Amino acid sequence: MAIILDGKTIAKKLEAELAAYSRIREIRLDVILVGDNLASATYVRNKHRAAERVGMQSVIHTLPVHTKSEEIEQLIEELNSNEEVDGILLQLPLPEQLNSEKLLDSIHPMKDVDVFHPENAGLAYLGRPRIWPCTPSGILRLLHEHEIDIVGKHAVVVGRSNIVGKPMAALLQHANATVTVCHRMTKRLQDFTRQADILVVAAGSPGLIGKDDIKPGAVVIDVGSEFVNGKLTGDVRFAEVEPIASAITPVPGGVGPLTIASLLSNTVRLASLRRGWAN
Ligand SMILES: NC(=O)C1=CN([C@@H]2O[C@H](COP(=O)(O)OP(=O)(O)OC[C@H]3O[C@@H](n4cnc5c(N)ncnc54)[C@H](OP(=O)(O)O)[C@@H]3O)[C@@H](O)[C@H]2O)C=CC1
Ligand SMILES: Nc1nc(=O)c2c([nH]1)NC[C@@H]1CN(c3ccc(C(=O)N[C@@H](CCC(=O)O)C(=O)O)cc3)C=[N+]21
Secondary structure (H helix, E strand, C coil), X not given: CCXXXXXXXXXXXXXXXXXXXXXXXXXXXXXXEECCCHHHHHHHHHHHHHHHHCCCEEEEEEECCCCCHHHHHHHHHHHHHCCCXXXXXXXXXXXXXXXXXXXXXXXXXXXXXXXXCHHHHHXXXXXXXXXXXXXHHHHHHHHHHCCCCCCCCEEEEECCCCCCHHHHHHHHHHCCCEEEEECCCCCCHHHHHCCCCEEEECCCCXXXXXXXXXXXXXXXXXXXCXXXXXXXXXCECXXXXXXXXXXXXXXXXCHHHHHHHHHHHHHHHHHHHHHCXXX
16 A cells, blocks of 8 residues: 555645745746647646636737747747746647747746756756756655655656656756666666666656556656546556555646646746845
8 A cells, every 4th residue: 555645735735835925926927838739738727727826927828730930939039028927838749840949948048947948957957956847846845745765765767858757867866866767768667667766657658657567665656647538647557556656646636736836836936036036
């Protein structure tokens, strides 16, 4: 029987801290959503609702699927120079005609709440973070709140994306874990996952990890969130892994809500750095 790492409850606690801050300062987050990807629309809606709950201003810019790159560049330019805007999030994935890297690079580093800008990513990897990416920092918070020790533990991360896998590995290393990163070219994935004291799965491959892939007593963090037959599904087969793990995140209700709380927290942090508020 594992401890269920309840992200929703901890996200509420974080939100309460942020709400106290939002009463003193006006903070604004702008989200750009291009196209009509159903999952993206759901996540953007969740972000908007969370921002409203904590009293932050949230503006969603919804653009049609065939929007030209120049139009998005112009919108980002406007938001970059608008003093009232504290954070800019360009929701991924973008429609295929658009160059994500180029557009993400054009977001001002002091408003880059996702840590996609090379300057922010570079600072984070050097151990001098302005902020950490939302999902990894949410996961660290989840572990911390449950008093799960990281120091000296073997953490295995499945996935090496810029948004989750890479920064997750960097942050765990920063927190003094010994880290292994796996990806599609990893041979005999199970040999690695079975060694994990802390296993973070961010592959986007529903049900990839089962009971034979984990060490008994492991802490299992499931980042995966894919809609399968209309149902949000993780990368871990929860029902079979839960009995042998020591702690596990559910999907939904695990990592997702904390990603959003961290996004709001990152927005506050960048606002205070950019505006020179004490923090
Ligand atoms: N809950 C939350 O808050 C969030 C959830 N997500 C979810 O997390 C998942 C991952 O997202 P993201 O990182 O953006 O996805 P990407 O597709 O960008 O990256 C997936 C990574 O997993 C690796 N991978 C995929 N399949 C396998 C496999 N069978 N064995 C080993 N490695 C594999 C890939 O390897 P390679 O590099 O070799 O291709 C890649 O590095 C998605 O389901 C996404 O929706 C994402 C962000 C936040
Ligand atoms: N620029 C950018 N930044 C991101 O942070 C980003 C992104 N693009 N693209 C997609 C991924 C995915 N992601 C999620 C956010 C919230 C939930 C979430 O709220 N999940 C809830 C429930 C979802 C639901 O309502 O069904 C939960 O797991 O409990 C999930 C996934 C952020 N991402």
